[in-house]
Amino acid sequence: MIFKRMFWVCFRKKNIQVLLILVILLVTVYNIYLLGNSQIFDKSQKHLIMCHFQDKHEESLPELISSEVTENSIYFFETSCNHEKGIQLNLRQGCAIESAAFLNPDSKIFVLFLSPNFVDHKSHVIDTLSSYKNVNFRYINLRSYANNTPLQNFITSKTIFTSNWPVSHTSDLLRFLTLWKFGGTYLDLDVVLMKSFNSMSNFVAVESETAIASLVLNFSTDKLGKLIANLTVNDYANNYRGNDWGYNGPGVITRALQKICNTENISEMTKDKCQGFTVYDQDTFCPVSWKDWYSYFNSNTSAEVMKKINNSIGIHVWNNHSKNTVVKVGSTQPYGLIAQKYCPNVFSLAKIEF
Known part of the structure; x- marks a missing residue:
């Protein structure tokens, strides 16, 4: 019985030592990674x-x-x-x-x-x-x-x-x-x-x-x-x-x-109230909000989107959200249809995807 208890105590001590070694190793690896990749954690991002x-x-x-x-x-x-x-x-x-x-x-x-x-x-x-x-x-x-x-x-x-x-x-x-x-x-x-x-x-x-x-x-x-x-x-x-x-x-x-x-109310910013400066409504350049950016890439709702933007001066395609979304050449995706009409020479450079 005494030998059994001694064995158990030694076993527990050994496990604790192993755990401590593992913790030290993890902390060391983490610090090396942190220092080696400091730009990732550098809020200034000045290297950009x-x-x-x-x-x-x-x-x-x-x-x-x-x-x-x-x-x-x-x-x-x-x-x-x-x-x-x-x-x-x-x-x-x-x-x-x-x-x-x-x-x-x-x-x-x-x-x-x-x-x-x-x-x-x-x-x-x-x-x-x-x-x-x-x-x-x-x-x-x-x-x-x-x-x-x-x-x-x-x-x-x-x-x-x-x-x-x-x-x-x-x-x-x-x-x-x-x-x-x-x-x-x-x-x-x-x-x-x-x-x-x-x-x-x-x-x-x-x-x-x-x-x-x-x-x-x-x-x-x-x-x-x-x-x-x-x-x-x-x-x-x-x-x-x-x-x-x-x-x-x-x-x-x-x-x-x-x-x-x-x-402070944007809806009250009329030309008269703004000393002659014009604040166009959302449909003029942002007919599709950033929350609905995918509408420009959705063939299924193409007719609806094209009708919505009919009176707009321009469209904003929300690049931060849409940059990795593909436009297939020849599709009915609204962005592709607009590009084909208003930037025809550049669009013609796209063979498969725009």
């Missing part, structure tokens, strides 16, 4: 935008100069650093750009990159868009671009490095800064136009009951446009939140218009 602070070189795109910009220019931004092998655009980005160039032939289209790399001449999308005389690919240096603007200190302090979504937040910054500098129209790279802007000026569109969209913005160079532009860039600089995805985009323009229109 390091190219924004690099200088251009001989093979870089031409740098944007103020003298080539006109008041009715249309701007797109590609703020990722995924261009080590040359500046590229995917088919859907190309579609957005072509639709703007196709429907607004008298407007200069500027596709602006922060990556100081060269053009990938093997990119069929770039070559196709280059056939439009009003499409211009340009590089901008973030630091010099912000010089002598309300956002200069924000850029030089590299506060953008604190963002959880630095690529998106840089895009937010650039749209407001560019319209502050030049006026004109900003569009997201997942907005397909279906109608010309013609003589439209000083306008935005509703995204939801509680927010104005920042996916399309037009600020004129008149007194009203400059007032809105000033409000937005100063709001961005003074109220920036790196841990809130929408606060620095839709949030900025929503707060600016709440001041201009003297109301």
